Amino acid sequence: MTVTVEKARTGKPRTANRAGRPHAAWALPGVLFFTFFAVVPMALALYLSFTSWDGLADPKPVGLDNWKKLLDDPRMTQSLWLTVVLTFASWAFQTVVALLLGVWAAGRQRNRAILSAVFFVPFLLSSTAIAILFYALLDPNFGIIQKDTLGSQSGAFLAIVFVGGWQFIPFHTLIYQGGARQIPDVLYQAAAIDGAGRYRQFFSITLPQLRHTITTSTVLMVVGSLTYFETVLILTKGGPGTDTAILPYLMYEAGFKTYDFGYASAIASFLVIAATGLSLVLVRLTGFGAMRSTREGM
């Protein structure tokens, strides 16, 4: 995402704009951190994906074997499908709720501020703590819902989507709240004069004005869903059977349960490529990269 944005900017250099900007050296600490903690590990993972390594002996080069396996593995196909469904379901659930909550919370009454703060609490908890909490609540014999929730595919899937939403909706609500507060009041005033009602105002002003906010939030959700892991590990361990074994879980299993680090690295590399590709596509399709203001013509 960032890359594209910078590219778009550097594409048309304007000397005037450079004046007040910091020197390139200011980016050095960030670049160094990113190199050591992201680029280097990613390169190592990519290298490992062309080897066979059990974590003990030296990695043995195996060429494209792991990548071929990736294409042939029926579990990979299932995982990919599950990941896509999970991503879409999470996106739909979180976007609808967060958008409505965010727009509502953008009002300026005092109670809303307090409620917004309360809504935000789940996001402050660690994913692991949340997953353990819900695992206990969903216990089929001693929990509050004494059903076989996590023992059926639909139940386990809904639980994962719900728990993920419970955790991340507050964050996206905050983004939407910020976005909604940026919308100039004059637009609503003008609409009111023209006789537009609440719903008309929402669909004709709020939603279009939040276009870029939706893109930002969506990219974060999609990329987040692709790396969604702790909740699945704790709630379902990919089960029942392999019904919720999404890609990050499959990667964990290949690496830290079967000790096939080469294959795990291939899955990890695939995830990086897919996530980068997806966010680029999203940014491109929505015109976000062009950085046009939503307030054109204002």
Place this chain on the structure above:
Amino acid sequence: MESSRGQVTGGGTGGRPFSRRWFLGAGSASLLTAGLGTGLTACGSGGGAGGDGKTITAFVYGDDAVKVQQAGVDRFNKSAAAKKAGGTVKLQKVPGSDYSPKLRTAMGSPSAPDVFFNWGGGSIKPYEEAGKLVDLTDIIEGDPVLKDGFLPSVLASGDLGGRHYGIPMRGMQPVILFYNKAVFTEHKLQPPTTWDQLLDINAKLKKAKITPFALGGSDIWPELMWLEYLVDRIGGPEVFKRIQDGDAEGWGDPAVLKAAELVKELIDDGAFGSKFTSVSYVNGGAPAVFARGKAAMHLMGSWEYSTQLGKFPDFAKTNLGWAAFPTVEGGTGDVRNVVGNPTNYWSINARTKNKDLAVGFLKDCASKEYAQALIDNGDVPTTSNAADLLASSPNPEYAKFQYDMVEKAPAFTLSWDQALGDGLGTKMHTEIGKLFAGQSSPSEFVTACKGLK
């Protein structure tokens, strides 16, 4: 932290001062692994023995039973043997669920343990292949304490290719059919000795709205226990032996299919209730269902007793019953055969800097004191002196049952996942999980297992 402080002053290494740069370089690495002292951190946290201060590290599975190992380490560190070898042992307790991955990653790093807990057999095969294990065969053969200290069958169960790589260090862990005496008495039932009786009991229990068996299905390994016993009872221990020895076609043995079909019948019949795929053993779900009488029986390792004693002491003391797994009509397996873990083992890392100290520490596991500590914890040691100690167990009757069960068993099959090792074991778990969750049929299960590699 203690040991890294030692490095700055150099106190633990005979007063040799270390420069600040050295500390920043090597110290930052060892900070992560503080106290794992393999060479890098050559100083004892407790000041070391005689100022020489060699400390070796032992990784152990950190559950309730770890207090026995802690006591053993404390006793050994004060012993003459430790003084003679010039060092001490430090115990690193790793939480159970993290044990295997943590060991695996540590073994490839500079902070590898000198001595580590394992399940013998397939669980250490990759380590043996990577040349990371000390072959203990000659050491054991040449030492009367070790040679005669353990039950030979248990010692042999941890072997690889006829060579010893481990020393038994925990209690026996046969899988036992536990039952709730109160429920059985109330419904006038006897523990089953044949499969037909078991089905009959199931029918009666279901009529009384009691789930016949507790099962922690979300952990998968409790499901595995059913297949292990059924395959043994139907086809004998040779069936799995063939698979363990690397012949994947062994999964095609009719006994495996038959066992999977019996399991499927049990599931469809509601023998495990309708929610078992989301019940866990590890978090206490299945033991609680069993102790509270919601389920009448529980097929589980011998540690079920200490688990229940910890969580539901009244139930463990008065209403917990135990029996052998029943025979299956037409099966060729001996009813005395046992599956489970013979015990756990200590193995020595080939890269250790103080092998004498490590071997000395392993010898302590054959001592009477060590065996007594296991007994006091409710375990049954695998030492040759165990029979004499059984009477002092908190539950002598249960200890005797377990001891006889293992002692008289014509065959003791190591848990399949441990025997196959992590790689294959995990893939087998996946297939078992699918079978129990109804995602694959018995014949699909067999086909899938044949394809595992």
